Amino acid sequence: MAANVRSFEAIKKERFKDENCPTPTSEEQMKVEESVEQLFDLFSKIVEIDLDAPTLLRLHHATFLKKSLTYLPNAYQCLDASRPWLCYWILHSLELLDETLATEDISKIVQFLGKCQCPEGGFAGGPGQFPHLAPTYAAVNALCTLGTEEAYSIIDREQLQKFLWSVRSPDGAFMMHPGGEVDIRGVYCALAVARLVNIYTDALFDNSASWIISCQTYEGGFSGSPGMEAHGGYAFCGLAALSLLGKEQLCDMKSFLRWIVNRQMRFEGGFQGRTNKLVDGCYSFWQGGAFPLLHRILMQEDGNAVSMERWLFHQEALQEYVLICCQNSSGGLVDKPTKPRDIYHTCYTLSGLSVAQHFVHGKANIVGNRNNELALIHPVYNIGLEAALNALQYFQRLHIPQRQPS
Numbered sequence: 001m002a003a004n005v006r007s008f009e010a011i012k013k014e015r016f017k018d019e020n021c022p023t024p025t026s027e028e029q030m031k032v033e034e035s036v037e038q039l040f041d042l043f044s045k046i047v048e049i050d051l052d053a054p055t056l057l058r059l060h061h062a063t064f065l066k067k068s069l070t071y072l073p074n075a076y077q078c079l080d081a082s083r084p085w086l087c088y089w090i091l092h093s094l095e096l097l098d099e100t101l102a103t104e105d106i107s108k109i110v111q112f113l114g115k116c117q118c119p120e121g122g123f124a125g126g127p128g129q130f131p132h133l134a135p136t137y138a139a140v141n142a143l144c145t146l147g148t149e150e151a152y153s154i155i156d157r158e159q160l161q162k163f164l165w166s167v168r169s170p171d172g173a174f175m176m177h178p179g180g181e182v183d184i185r186g187v188y189c190a191l192a193v194a195r196l197v198n199i200y201t202d203a204l205f206d207n208s209a210s211w212i213i214s215c216q217t218y219e220g221g222f223s224g225s226p227g228m229e230a231h232g233g234y235a236f237c238g239l240a241a242l243s244l245l246g247k248e249q250l251c252d253m254k255s256f257l258r259w260i261v262n263r264q265m266r267f268e269g270g271f272q273g274r275t276n277k278l279v280d281g282c283y284s285f286w287q288g289g290a291f292p293l294l295h296r297i298l299m300q301e302d303g304n305a306v307s308m309e310r311w312l313f314h315q316e317a318l319q320e321y322v323l324i325c326c327q328n329s330s331g332g333l334v335d336k337p338t339k340p341r342d343i344y345h346t347c348y349t350l351s352g353l354s355v356a357q358h359f360v361h362g363k364a365n366i367v368g369n370r371n372n373e374l375a376l377i378h379p380v381y382n383i384g385l386e387a388a389l390n391a392l393q394y395f396q397r398l399h400i401p402q403r404q405p406s
């Protein structure tokens with residue numbers, strides 16, 4: 001354990017070197033140090049992670065993910081209405097790990113997702129269920145990740161656009177399903193699929209930008225709907241949706257920036273989702289993934305940002321949190337030590353790790369083993385960069401349906 005204790009000291013020194021950070025009182029510092037030291041210590045013992053050069057357990061994660069894929073048809077009863085999500089989380093994680101699937105398996109997944117597609121357009125959480133924006137986003141992301149002709153052509157774009165119109169409200173917000181709840185996930189999911197498969201029209205998203213802005217809170221982040229609490233999941237949706245509309249400049253960037261940089265936990269290195277809550281591995285992406293979007297906005301606003309060398313968060317600290325605290329030794333990743341592994345956290349911790357490892361033009365800064373490097377993601381859609389560019393190129397050639405509600 002001596003080596004671990006020394007490394008912990010080194011980590012502590014690194015985290016507190018920023019002189020602009022307010023210095024915690026010695027009592028506060030002692031409390032945090034004690035609990036984090038216990039956390040790092042406990043987890044490094046369980047997982048046998050070398051704190052000086054943490055290794056990504058690639059093979060373990062790939063095996064866990066591939067096994068999860070074979071359970072899909074009959075397991076996960078509690079996620080029976082989230083089956084396209086299961087496909088997306090697994091496929092995207094495998095893509096990040098540079099793992100490939102057999103051609104016949106790819107085709108089987110495409111056929112399954114085809115069964116989740118509804119005659120009235122959009123995708124449901126499972127075959128024979130009602131269409132919903134969340135599984136629609138997941139299914140389209142999964143199909144674009146697979147990226148075969150069969151996968152692209154199974155998407156009924158005309159009907160998908162019809163479904164998007166059916167959940168749009170006049171104020172520019174989107175219901176998650178006909179008659180369902182309105183929140184900022186809706187407008188992000190609608191925009192992401194519309195842009196990816198080239199069915200976006202200005203009319204479909206009329207007023208959406210101002211509705212999204214009405215969700216920016218006094219803290220600076222975005223909430224699910226106007227007047228609610230800012231949260232990382234919703235903040236990503238808000239910023240990514242504005243970016244898909246090309247209207248990022250409408251957001252109060254200064255307050256957004258202040259809010260989000262303060263969500264990285266000084267000690268653990270991971271992110272919390274909202275003020276005064278706990279660190280959680282999935283926010284590695286929901287919060288961490290917003291930084292490449294922010295970088296693009298800052299570059300548009302101020303040419304000086306071009307000279308920046310990194311995202312505006314502590315990339316190494318986030319990599320350490322994911323590698324040291326979030327890996328289950330049998331494969332799969334977790335929210336925080338002591339929590340069980342699951343494919344949602346596997347997907348979003350790995351997505352966040354990829355963001356933390358790379359800067360613009362793929363410039364890599366890899367913590368630990370060189371072999372830890374993951375594939376690049378497209379930060380707006382959160383699918384592989386190559387998969388996103390291929391899909392955009394494929395659908396760009398197709399005619400944009402011009403349906404309007406009757």
Ligand SMILES: CC(C)=CCC/C(C)=C/CC/C(C)=C/COP(=O)(O)OP(=O)(O)O
Nearest residue numbers: 134185231233234237273274277278280286
């Ligand atoms: C595209 C899409 C569907 C995006 C989903 C975004 C997302 C993750 C939203 C989170 C919503 C939320 C309020 C969680 C709080 O959970 P909690 O109270 O258990 O967690 P906390 O203590 O960390 O806030």
Ligand SMILES: [Zn+2]
Nearest residue numbers: 280281282335
């Ligand atoms: Zn989580």
